[in-house]
Amino acid sequence: MEGKEIPSLETIKSWIPKECFEKCEITFLVSLGFSLSLTLGVAYLAHTFIPLEVMYIPIWIAYAVVNGTIATGLWVLGHECGHKAFSNNDLLNDGLGFILHTPLLVPYFSW
Numbered sequence: 001m002e003g004k005e006i007p008s009l010e011t012i013k014s015w016i017p018k019e020c021f022e023k024c025e026i027t028f029l030v031s032l033g034f035s036l037s038l039t040l041g042v043a044y045l046a047h048t049f050i051p052l053e054v055m056y057i058p059i060w061i062a063y064a065v066v067n068g069t070i071a072t073g074l075w076v077l078g079h080e081c082g083h084k085a086f087s088n089n090d091l092l093n094d095g096l097g098f099i100l101h102t103p104l105l106v107p108y109f110s111w
Contacts, residue, residue, distance in 0.1 A: 028077070028086050032100075035073035042067045074100050078108065 013021075046063045050056055080086060081097030094108070101108040
C-alpha cells in the first residue's frame with residue numbers, strides 16, 4: 001500500500017459510534033437467555049423425538065453438529081466475559097464466564 005497511510009487504532013475507534021463501546025448488562029443477559037434457551041430447547045427436542053437406537057446414529061450426529069453450533073453462542077458470551085465485555089465489575093465477568101465455560105468443558109481462567 002504505497003503512498004497510503006494506515007490509520008491508527010485511535011482513528012479507527014473514532015469512526016465507530018460511542019454507544020458501541022458502552023456495556024449493557026441487560027442486552028448481554030438477553031443474548032444469554034436466547035442462546036441458552038435455544039441450546040436447551042434443541043436438546044429437549046432431540047431427547048424427546050430421537051430414539052436411542054443404533055439406526056438413529058446419523059440423526060444424533062446431525063443433532064450434535066446443529067446443537068454444537070448453537071451452543072457456540074454460549075461459548076462466545078463466556079469468552080466475551082474474559083475480555084470484560086459484560087460488566088464493569090470483574091467479579092461478575094469472571095463468575096459468568098466461568099459458569100458459561102464450565103458445562104462446555106472449556107477452561108475459562110487458563111487464558
